[in-house]
Amino acid sequence: MPFAVRCSLTFMASLRMLLPAIWCRGPVDLGRGRQGSTRSMGISMAPRSQHSKAGMLSKVLIGGIFVAALLGGSVWVVTQVLGSRDASPRQTAEHPVETSMFSYAVSVEPERLRISGVANLPNGTILVGTLDKVGFGPLEMKEALVMNRIFAMEFGPELYVAYPWIGQVRALTAGTYRISVEFDPAQQSPFVRESLWRRNVNSNPTADGEDSREVAPAVYRVATTFAMGTPQEQQEAQVREQQHRQAIRQHLEETIRGLTGLWRRLRTQYEQDLQQGGFPKTDPRATAWQAWAAQWLTELRTLGEEQRLQETTSPAAPYRFLRDAVVTIYRQMPAVKEWYFEVLVKERRANDPELQRAEQQLHWAFGDAFAQLGHSDVPQPTLKPESTKRTVMITAPLVNIRRGPGMSHEAFSQLKKDAVLDFLQEQGEWFQVKLSDGQVGWVHRNVASAGPGADGSTDGAEQDNGNAVFSERRAPLRLEPMALPATPVDYLPRPTPDEFRVYADIEQQLRNLMVGSAVERLMAEQRVVQRVSEKYGVSPGLLWNIYLKVQGWEVRP
Numbered sequence: 314m315p316f317a318v319r320c321s322l323t324f325m326a327s328l329r330m331l332l333p334a335i336w337c338r339g340p341v342d343l344g345r346g347r348q349g350s351t352r353s354m355g356i357s358m359a360p361r362s363q364h365s366k367a368g369m370l371s372k373v374l375i376g377g378i379f380v381a382a383l384l385g386g387s388v389w390v391v392t393q394v395l396g397s398r399d400a401s402p403r404q405t406a407e408h409p410v411e412t413s414m415f416s417y418a419v420s421v422e423p424e425r426l427r428i429s430g431v432a433n434l435p436n437g438t439i440l441v442g443t444l445d446k447v448g449f450g451p452l453e454m455k456e457a458l459v460m461n462r463i464f465a466m467e468f469g470p471e472l473y474v475a476y477p478w479i480g481q482v483r484a485l486t487a488g489t490y491r492i493s494v495e496f497d498p499a500q501q502s503p504f505v506r507e508s509l510w511r512r513n514v515n516s517n518p519t520a521d522g523e524d525s526r527e528v529a530p531a532v533y534r535v536a537t538t539f540a541m542g543t544p545q546e547q548q549e550a551q552v553r554e555q556q557h558r559q560a561i562r563q564h565l566e567e568t569i570r571g572l573t574g575l576w577r578r579l580r581t582q583y584e585q586d587l588q589q590g591g592f593p594k595t596d597p598r599a600t601a602w603q604a605w606a607a608q609w610l611t612e613l614r615t616l617g618e619e620q621r622l623q624e625t626t627s628p629a630a631p632y633r634f635l636r637d638a639v640v641t642i643y644r645q646m647p648a649v650k651e652w653y654f655e656v657l658v659k660e661r662r663a664n665d666p667e668l669q670r671a672e673q674q675l676h677w678a679f680g681d682a683f684a685q686l687g688h689s690d691v692p693q694p695t696l697k698p699e700s701t702k703r704t705v706m707i708t709a710p711l712v713n714i715r716r717g718p719g720m721s722h723e724a725f726s727q728l729k730k731d732a733v734l735d736f737l738q739e740q741g742e743w744f745q746v747k748l749s750d751g752q753v754g755w756v757h758r759n760v761a762s763a764g765p766g767a768d769g770s771t772d773g774a775e776q777d778n779g780n781a782v783f784s785e786r787r788a789p790l791r792l793e794p795m796a797l798p799a800t801p802v803d804y805l806p807r808p809t810p811d812e813f814r815v816y817a818d819i820e821q822q823l824r825n826l827m828v829g830s831a832v833e834r835l836m837a838e839q840r841v842v843q844r845v846s847e848k849y850g851v852s853p854g855l856l857w858n859i860y861l862k863v864q865g866w867e868v869r870p
Contacts, residue, residue: 415494
């Protein structure tokens with residue numbers, strides 16, 4: 314019997330025994346003695362008017378004792394009950410975290426995949442399954458609801474992939490696939506999160522005195538790789554896939570050839586008018602420029618319609634990264650055309666930061682496209698500013714300009730982000746720059762970005778009367794980016810020699826970093842990739858993909 318109940322029964326028995334002695338007249342039976350005789354105590358209760366002061370005092374004293382005992386017992390019982398409730402979460406939090414949350418099996422059928430699994434999770438938990446085609450990308454995502462510790466998913470049969478210029482292609486053909494099922498506590502309903510907290514699933518033990526019901530945000534993922542079809546069917550599927558890749562590559566080369574020609578014409582027209590000093594909006598040359606630009610824009614849009622650049626394709630389509638670069642060029646050139654006109658009519662500076670960023674994005678997009686095409690017969694344009702004058706742009710919110718190349722030198726000026734300075738020379742990690750007022754100072758390269766040619770190289774660009782023109786002598790890189798989340802390291806192909814070279818360049822600079830916190834490390838890594846991208850003329854995103862690809866290939870078992 315619980316201790317609180319026993320205390321209540323004892324208290325009630327004592328009360329029944331003592332109340333007659335206080336308020337009643339007549340004898341009170343106190344039970345039998347040791348010899349079996351009956352003992353009784355006669356209490357003569359006098360009228361209230363005849364009570365003595367001592368009797369009244371004794372009654373008040375005894376009543377106060379019972380009231381105090383009653384209150385004390387009640388407080389003790391309530392304290393014990395609440396204490397046991399507060400102790401429950403701490404006892405639950407001391408249980409070990411479960412390591413095996415769910416498992417599943419994959420059933421492969423013609424053009425259909427079924428997943429059946431068991432999960433040690435509360436009812437209503439949502440699991441997300443992703444089907445990837447190894448080496449290509451994700452095909453489909455599904456959600457499954459856990460009920461009675463059971464969940465199921467199904468992929469197919471009507472599952473297609475949108476290929477550019479080809480259309481819908483069946484996704485579940487013979488080949489190698491990867492399924493990953495993940496559980497994310499942060500994406501669950503409040504009811505499931507409460508259940509997870511109570512069961513201490515994926516949470517740290519709660520310290521004494523704490524009552525945190527937050528669930529740790531760790532994501533649990535279980536993946537498996539498998540093959541569909543017989544070896545002969547897989548070989549036939551590879552032949553069809555290779556035919557699709559050749560057709561898509563041919564269209565991409567034609568598109569890049571057309572975009573390159575349009576970009577050359579725009580750049581040449583802009584440089585010719587800029588060399589003549591520009592013109593006001595009321596000048597006939599402004600009208601002629603707008604008429605020429607309208608015709609140029611019509612040709613660009615016609616090319617986009619013919620090559621279906623507005624269509625949405627699947628992430629698992631061949632040459633996805635290459636097509637993304639082509640679409641970036643197609644969408645960025647009209648904006649650059651408008652900014653060029655603003656420069657010509659003197660509404661925008663030629664070294665405007667926004668214009669320079671747009672030109673840099675175009676430069677990277679062209680570099681990405683030609684790097685993935687490899688040795689193509691399409692001539693690659695090398696974008697250079699209209700003048701060989703090199704510049705440095707401030708990339709941090711507020712930067713000190715110092716007297717010398719070092720932190721020990723005095724800072725005599727401060728510049729805000731996007732300020733453009735003239736480049737003079739480079740010494741170690743410092744750029745010597747010339748300010749607009751003629752003063753010369755030094756700025757660290759971690760807070761500034763050197764424009765094209767700031768490293769002293771011309772990258773094969775030919776110069777004509779101080780103006781840079783397009784060069785076709787630069788040999789493009791050969792890079793083959795991959796959908797890394799969909800490709801286990803065991804299935805990574807051998808990187809190209811250019812990819813090994815890019816990886817070695819990034820790795821050497823990363824090893825020389827001297828930073829403290831994780832945030833500083835991340836920012837320093839981004840600056841390293843930025844510098845390497847400027848060196849090779851490709852985007853930082855493509856370089857980082859190649860870096861991770863080579864790193865995964867080297868650590869594979």
